[in-house]
Amino acid sequence: MCDRPSHINERRSFLRLAAISAGATMLAGTLPSLAHAMPSPKPANDLNPQQALTRLMAGNQRYAEGVTKRHDFMSERELLAGGQNPFVAILSCADSRIAPEYAFDTALGDLFAVRVAGNFVTDEGLASLEYAVAVLGTPLILVLGHDSCGAIAAGVKAVKDNARFPGKIQGLADTFKPSVNKVLKAPGDLLENAIAQNVTDTVMRLKAESSLLADAVSAGKLQIVGGVYKLRSGNVKLIG
Ligand SMILES: [Zn+2]
Known part of the structure; x- marks a missing residue:
């Protein structure tokens, strides 16, 4: 993970943590002016959860239709050297056929990626997502499964x-x-159903196992959604 390096950004990070931590409400209140003093590296990424989801799915549409934007990585690197404010965090499978940054036509600094085969919750992955939300101010988490997933097939x-x-x-x-057992007798394709069930269960676990994420959701600062990526079309279908 790349921390915001300066003491200024550390203070901003602290304020974001404080803003969604009930126990730190008083501290946030003592330094309100700093919360607005630091410009975001990418102001266009300062979105509410619904705006973030709309932008994310529009990017997927461009990717699926083969009309992705051209990205100027040289200027983006310079812009982001001092910090980051991604508008989405994605927990996806490690499968090489999916590249979240491509699949949503995002640039550097837009998408915070946590990847593990089968896109499930680990302590480290959960901590990474908490970091994205609490420190970087990310308003949206997408749990992203995909069809023909080898991990779920196992x-x-x-x-x-x-x-x-x-x-x-x-x-x-x-x-x-546990996810497979839930859909063992369900109609349709077992693997497809298990992939969707794993996404649904993972979304639920993120909320259940992290009070930090749950509090952010309750405060309207965060939305957690699930989706399945179709390998052939590149389309992501939101579920649950
Ligand atoms: Zn997979």
């Missing part, structure tokens, strides 16, 4: 066939068993 095999996997892969496959 979970399905672990449930249906009692399959065994080498190394740490077994533990990964076991992680998805």
Whole structure:
């Protein structure tokens, strides 16, 4: 993770933490002027949750239709050297066929990515997302699954066939068993249903296991949504 490096940005980060922490309300109140004193590296990223979601899905539409914007990485690097204010954080699978920054036609500093096979909640991933929300002010989290996910397929095999996997892969496959079991008797394709269920369960877990995220949602500062990326079309369908 790249912290805002200066003492100024640290103060701004502190204020953002304070703003969504009930216990720190008094501290935030003592330094209100600083909250507005520091310009965001990308003012266009200072969005409310609904604006962020609208922008995110518009970017996916451009990507799916092959009309993505041209990005000037040289000037963006310079702009962002002192800080970041991404408008979305994405918990996605590690699958090489998905690149969240491409899939939503985002530039540097727009999208905070946490990736792990099967896009599920780990302590470190959750901490990363809390950082994005509390310190960087990100108003939107998207949990992004995808069709033909090998990690979820391993979970399905672990449930249906009692399959065994080498190394740490077994533990990964076991992680998805509760989601697979929920849709075991549901109509339709089991893998497809399990992928969607895992996304839904992950969204719920983010809210249930992080009071920081739950408080931000309650305060209207954060929205947490789920979606499934279609490998062939590039379209993301929001679910749940
Ligand atoms: Zn996957």
